[in-house]
Amino acid sequence: MASKTQSRRDDLRTKLIELGEAEIIEHGLPALKARDLAAKAGCSVGAIYNAFPDLHHLALAINGRTFRRLGAQVAGAVEPLAEAPACERLVAMGLAYLDFASQNTAAWRALFEIDMAVGEDIPGWYMVALEALFDHIRRPVAELRPDLCAEDVEFLVRGLFSSIHGIVWLGLQKRISAVPRPELSRMITLILSEIGQ
Amino acid sequence: MASKTQSRRDDLRTKLIELGEAEIIEHGLPALKARDLAAKAGCSVGAIYNAFPDLHHLALAINGRTFRRLGAQVAGAVEPLAEAPACERLVAMGLAYLDFASQNTAAWRALFEIDMAVGEDIPGWYMVALEALFDHIRRPVAELRPDLCAEDVEFLVRGLFSSIHGIVWLGLQKRISAVPRPELSRMITLILSEIGQ
DNA sequence: CCTCCCATTGAACGATGTTCAAAGCATACC
DNA sequence: GGTATGCTTTGAACATCGTTCAATGGGAGG
Numbered sequence: 132m133a134s135k136t137q138s139r140r141d142d143l144r145t146k147l148i149e150l151g152e153a154e155i156i157e158h159g160l161p162a163l164k165a166r167d168l169a170a171k172a173g174c175s176v177g178a179i180y181n182a183f184p185d186l187h188h189l190a191l192a193i194n195g196r197t198f199r200r201l202g203a204q205v206a207g208a209v210e211p212l213a214e215a216p217a218c219e220r221l222v223a224m225g226l227a228y229l230d231f232a233s234q235n236t237a238a239w240r241a242l243f244e245i246d247m248a249v250g251e252d253i254p255g256w257y258m259v260a261l262e263a264l265f266d267h268i269r270r271p272v273a274e275l276r277p278d279l280c281a282e283d284v285e286f287l288v289r290g291l292f293s294s295i296h297g298i299v300w301l302g303l304q305k306r307i308s309a310v311p312r313p314e315l316s317r318m319i320t321l322i323l324s325e326i327g328q
Numbered sequence: 329m330a331s332k333t334q335s336r337r338d339d340l341r342t343k344l345i346e347l348g349e350a351e352i353i354e355h356g357l358p359a360l361k362a363r364d365l366a367a368k369a370g371c372s373v374g375a376i377y378n379a380f381p382d383l384h385h386l387a388l389a390i391n392g393r394t395f396r397r398l399g400a401q402v403a404g405a406v407e408p409l410a411e412a413p414a415c416e417r418l419v420a421m422g423l424a425y426l427d428f429a430s431q432n433t434a435a436w437r438a439l440f441e442i443d444m445a446v447g448e449d450i451p452g453w454y455m456v457a458l459e460a461l462f463d464h465i466r467r468p469v470a471e472l473r474p475d476l477c478a479e480d481v482e483f484l485v486r487g488l489f490s491s492i493h494g495i496v497w498l499g500l501q502k503r504i505s506a507v508p509r510p511e512l513s514r515m516i517t518l519i520l521s522e523i524g525q
Numbered sequence: 526c527c528t529c530c531c532a533t534t535g536a537a538c539g540a541t542g543t544t545c546a547a548a549g550c551a552t553a554c555c
Numbered sequence: 556g557g558t559a560t561g562c563t564t565t566g567a568a569c570a571t572c573g574t575t576c577a578a579t580g581g582g583a584g585g
Contacts, residue, residue, distance in 0.1 A: 297498075
């Protein structure tokens with residue numbers, strides 16, 4: 132029975148995820164440091180590498196949580212609007228995305244800052260969570276544009292997500308655009324409304 | 329007369345910029361290393377800090393070059409279309425942006441990867457170059473939407489740029505979206521065409 | 526209670542950006 | 556020209572990373 136050791140390792144895993152999440156929420160991905168984590172978790176630096184292969188995988192686990200929170204918030208924004216017009220639902224999702232990014236800027240940025248060139252060790256759930264997000268967008272888009280084939284709907288979904296993401300990303304960046312919050316809402320509404328004709 | 333020393337420092341500056349640019353074009357911003365540069369430039373590591381306050385400012389100088397190349401390519405794409413409909417010109421610029429990003433991926437990514445939280449030392453020309461890019465977009469947008477006030481045109485310009493940027497950024501990323509090149513063109517064309525009604 | 530095995534430790538390694546006392550060199554003055 | 560002065564250049568040293576690994580310690584089975 133390896134229960135004692137196993138459970139202790141699992142405890143450390145979750146403790147590291149929670150501490151790391153707090154750090155990323157507060158100070159962003161670059162603030163995720165091995166020695167800081169070890170000090171806060173009350174373990175040695177080496178112990179981290181027993182729970183995770185490296186800091187990259189810890190960051191991925193934290194990003195997983197952020198992704199689920201994001202998905203829940205976006206889903207929560209459209210749920211009450213099940214009967215509303217598709218265009219309205221699209222706008223609601225776009226604004227929910229902006230809200231989440233505004234309220235969780237550091238953690239949300241970490242979703243895209245993480246170095247993806249590392250290799251194929253991007254976990255499957257990463258793509259799964261992304262697809263779940265796309266699912267929410269696909270429904271209203273398909274309703275709005277029955278003239279498009281499935282493939283074109285798919286591209287429009289990805290294009291719309293990327294567009295809104297770009298607006299929020301550059302808008303929340305201090306330097307490139309620095310657009311005040313209400314104007315970001317208007318831009319998102321404008322883009323999503325025009326798509327729906 | 330401080331000509332000898334001055335000119336030598338300037339020589340080192342341009343040499344470092346050229347070497348660093350080659351490195352960033354080839355391997356991206358993270359490959360910009362002080363010791364590598366010194367070895368290639370045939371100087372000591374300390375000499376770099378005589379020509380630039382730090383590597384961050386060297387990277388900014390290199391980004392400046394990239395920015396100007398980008399602006400020239402986008403401008404070159406609309407120039408032959410001076411008489412074409414505004415919508416067509418918008419699409420041409422969007423596709424030119426995609427072209428540049430595809431052909432100079434590493435250097436183009438460096439434009440946005442550079443850490444902007446450092447402070448207010450973002451040079452003025454950075455914003456100037458960005459404004460010049462926005463100028464090109466503003467003209468066709470204003471033509472297409474005479475119903476909008478100047479402020480709304482401004483937001484639409486920024487929103488359109490951010491949208492196209494988002495599509496290209498995520499599209500060229502290996503993991504998030506991974507949309508093949510022709511489909512990226514179609515998405516861009518789709519978004520820009522629909523805006524123009 | 527002993528023994529083996531694996532988890533844990535933290536000093537050490539290699540890489541990084543940056544600094545600074547020392548050395549070198551060019552310019553100005555006599 | 557020679558000498559003095561001040562800036563430039565050097566590269567070893569420092570601080571800070573992520574990561575490793577020999578040594579240590581503690582828990583499971585006999």
